[in-house]
Amino acid sequence: MSEQQQPPRRVTLKDVARLAGVSHQTVSRAINDKGEIDPDTRRRVLDAARELNYRPSRFARGLVRPGATTLGLIVSDVVNPFFPELIAGVIEAAEAKGWQVLISSTQNHQSREPEVIRTLAAQVDVLIGYLSEPDATLAGATEGVPLVVLGRPVHEPAFGGVVVDAAAGVRAAVAHLVASGHRAIGMIDCPTAAGGVPDRRPAFLAAMAEHGLTVADDAIIGGSPTVEDGEARFTLLRAARPDITAVFTFNDLLALGAYRAARRLGVSVPGDCAIVGFDGLPIGELIDPPLTSVAIDKRRMGAVAVAEAARLLAGEPAGRVTLPVELVVRGSA
Amino acid sequence: MSEQQQPPRRVTLKDVARLAGVSHQTVSRAINDKGEIDPDTRRRVLDAARELNYRPSRFARGLVRPGATTLGLIVSDVVNPFFPELIAGVIEAAEAKGWQVLISSTQNHQSREPEVIRTLAAQVDVLIGYLSEPDATLAGATEGVPLVVLGRPVHEPAFGGVVVDAAAGVRAAVAHLVASGHRAIGMIDCPTAAGGVPDRRPAFLAAMAEHGLTVADDAIIGGSPTVEDGEARFTLLRAARPDITAVFTFNDLLALGAYRAARRLGVSVPGDCAIVGFDGLPIGELIDPPLTSVAIDKRRMGAVAVAEAARLLAGEPAGRVTLPVELVVRGSA
DNA sequence: TTGTACGCGTTATCAG
DNA sequence: CTGATAACGCGTACAA
Numbered sequence: 001m002s003e004q005q006q007p008p009r010r011v012t013l014k015d016v017a018r019l020a021g022v023s024h025q026t027v028s029r030a031i032n033d034k035g036e037i038d039p040d041t042r043r044r045v046l047d048a049a050r051e052l053n054y055r056p057s058r059f060a061r062g063l064v065r066p067g068a069t070t071l072g073l074i075v076s077d078v079v080n081p082f083f084p085e086l087i088a089g090v091i092e093a094a095e096a097k098g099w100q101v102l103i104s105s106t107q108n109h110q111s112r113e114p115e116v117i118r119t120l121a122a123q124v125d126v127l128i129g130y131l132s133e134p135d136a137t138l139a140g141a142t143e144g145v146p147l148v149v150l151g152r153p154v155h156e157p158a159f160g161g162v163v164v165d166a167a168a169g170v171r172a173a174v175a176h177l178v179a180s181g182h183r184a185i186g187m188i189d190c191p192t193a194a195g196g197v198p199d200r201r202p203a204f205l206a207a208m209a210e211h212g213l214t215v216a217d218d219a220i221i222g223g224s225p226t227v228e229d230g231e232a233r234f235t236l237l238r239a240a241r242p243d244i245t246a247v248f249t250f251n252d253l254l255a256l257g258a259y260r261a262a263r264r265l266g267v268s269v270p271g272d273c274a275i276v277g278f279d280g281l282p283i284g285e286l287i288d289p290p291l292t293s294v295a296i297d298k299r300r301m302g303a304v305a306v307a308e309a310a311r312l313l314a315g316e317p318a319g320r321v322t323l324p325v326e327l328v329v330r331g332s333a
Numbered sequence: 334m335s336e337q338q339q340p341p342r343r344v345t346l347k348d349v350a351r352l353a354g355v356s357h358q359t360v361s362r363a364i365n366d367k368g369e370i371d372p373d374t375r376r377r378v379l380d381a382a383r384e385l386n387y388r389p390s391r392f393a394r395g396l397v398r399p400g401a402t403t404l405g406l407i408v409s410d411v412v413n414p415f416f417p418e419l420i421a422g423v424i425e426a427a428e429a430k431g432w433q434v435l436i437s438s439t440q441n442h443q444s445r446e447p448e449v450i451r452t453l454a455a456q457v458d459v460l461i462g463y464l465s466e467p468d469a470t471l472a473g474a475t476e477g478v479p480l481v482v483l484g485r486p487v488h489e490p491a492f493g494g495v496v497v498d499a500a501a502g503v504r505a506a507v508a509h510l511v512a513s514g515h516r517a518i519g520m521i522d523c524p525t526a527a528g529g530v531p532d533r534r535p536a537f538l539a540a541m542a543e544h545g546l547t548v549a550d551d552a553i554i555g556g557s558p559t560v561e562d563g564e565a566r567f568t569l570l571r572a573a574r575p576d577i578t579a580v581f582t583f584n585d586l587l588a589l590g591a592y593r594a595a596r597r598l599g600v601s602v603p604g605d606c607a608i609v610g611f612d613g614l615p616i617g618e619l620i621d622p623p624l625t626s627v628a629i630d631k632r633r634m635g636a637v638a639v640a641e642a643a644r645l646l647a648g649e650p651a652g653r654v655t656l657p658v659e660l661v662v663r664g665s666a
Numbered sequence: 667t668t669g670t671a672c673g674c675g676t677t678a679t680c681a682g
Numbered sequence: 683c684t685g686a687t688a689a690c691g692c693g694t695a696c697a698a
Contacts, residue, residue, distance in 0.1 A: 060675035062392030
């Protein structure tokens with residue numbers, strides 16, 4: 001039941017042919033439903049194929065048949081609501097070019113990236129990925145397949161890159177908070193965010209400084225980018241710094257967790273404490289109050305990545321794109 | 334810029350070899366970083382490859398190298414929060430078998446299913462899909478690749494099938510509502526749900542009848558399974574039947590929309606109107622009040638589907654599995 | 667270190 | 683209607 005599918009040898013057309021007492025050619029005809037074949041022969045061949053549990057080799061087929069361009073997309077976690085829209089953007093853009101899309105996930109196991117890249121690289125013509133491993137490590141796994149890296153700076157000259165102007169987003173969030181009268185602003189950061197996204201602490205400090213505000217060390221607290229951690233960190237932050245009237249989180253998932261904690265603590269949002277997230281997830285609109293967030297146009301990011309992939313495929317030099325972000329003010333701040 | 338990537342002819346190893354003035358063999362060595370090659374030759378070959386924009390053929394490679402089993406998963410919409418957990422379940426189970434997973438999406442275009450199946454079938458050993466098209470249509474597209482159909486009854490003998498015991502879920506939801514004192518219960522159904530999921534109206538009527546309750550026609554309203562429709566339908570339902578004290582929705586997305594409408598209408602949940610969803614999406618826990626829902630164990634569904642896929646691959650007869658569901662009572666009812 | 671010959675499993679062509 | 687035979691592009695002996 002848990003055999004590792006270790007095929008001693010593949011069942012091929014010829015095996016079926018032998019059993020059916022025909023040529024491998026005839027088998028091919030039967031399998032592919034070509035017309036020019038005797039119904040009886042056809043049946044006999046199909047029976048033999050079933051008996052042998054024959055499956056056509058996709059590689060041999062692909063070798064002979066001309067195939068469309070296929071793009072491979074690697075994300076770090078399918079359950080993270082950040083990715084679906086990105087994926088949708090990639091699919092839409094790829095479809096417009098007549099390309100096919102294959103998606104793969106590392107399920108938050110960063111160390112598995114090389115392996116995932118390698119296997120996917122064997123199936124596609126070009127790769128796009130939200131990857132954390134160092135460029136050099138990735139380069140060793142692509143096997144010559146072009147790669148566009150998302151969400152973090154790239155250095156490898158051969159890689160395309162698409163990032164987001166996070167600093168501008170942080171600045172906008174802080175400016176909004178300050179304009180609303182907040183002075184004591186805390187932050188839940190994420191030093192080890194999946195996807196290799198650099199933390200936003202420096203940008204936050206700089207933005208605050210622009211308004212003449214300094215931030216105490218205990219007003220910034222780190223966590224992993226999950227709802228659970230958001231809940232825990234907000235609770236901690238609240239306990240350590242009751243004077244804080246607004247919290248800026250590394251992403252919306254953390255903000256969602258903060259909501260939960262606030263509800264549990266009896267802290268009203270935004271009355272007692274304003275909250276600003278980052279990412280602009282669709283969920284933000286569904287909660288009460290709707291979440292104010294620095295939104296990333298994830299669909300566009302996907303589309304831009306596909307465009308970069310096309311460049312690479314065309315043999316043009318790799319491009320580096322920085323996407324703007326937009327502060328979407330809703331109810332939470 | 335929008336070339337349909339119509340390769341006049343593929344650049345092959347031999348082309349590179351010709352340009353570099355070596356045998357195609359030497360090129361292979363250079364590309365694959367084999368040791369036994371003169372650094373100078375290597376460089377020359379690599380340059381030639383870059384100049385020609387050479388890419389190895391994944392098919393030719395796969396043909397020669399032994400590859401792992403690859404499973405293709407087709408969903409109807411990556412943005413629908415129902416799927417991520419299912420995908421995660423499939424990935425986990427497949428990984429445990431040493432299989433690789435490729436995901437593809439029809440993006441809610443049911444008519445595109447055959448095409449997606451066909452292209453994915455060319456890349457994988459076995460397929461799992463949330464598919465709406467009739468069995469016969471699907472069968473015409475699989476090209477001999479085994480298929481496990483999710484979420485709806487299957488008839489094609491060759492297909493594996495995994496469904497959920499929706500009727501039991503509806504019964505549990507209604508029983509809970511009735512036990513809480515509700516008598517006038519409305520429903521937002523979804524006759525055309527993506528994924529070919531049959532509507533739950535009959536099950537709802539039957540469940541109500543078990544408690545001696547009848548349902549007027551205008552207490553059941555249909556929509557598409559989206560937040561937007563949930564909002565609109567709830568508003569309509571409320572207007573048509575102000576006496577209704579509880580609403581059961583086809584899925585959680587509709588319930589989320591109902592929340593929104595309720596908030597806008599000043600209807601308190603569950604005070605003025607209780608709400609019960611279906612699917613048990615993670616989002617349900619994040620909203621206020623937390624959503625009571627008939628939960629589907631989507632990860633398990635994925636795992637079971639993989640097991641069915643393994644059966645098919647082993648040549649065993651196709652299996653049909655029905656998964657239980659569980660009413661998770663939270664705050665909304 | 668480099669080149670030659672062969673096979674991987676399939677489909678297409680062309681005879682029979 | 684059926685069967686040889688030749689590709690498809692690449693990697694792996696083995697020979698040079």
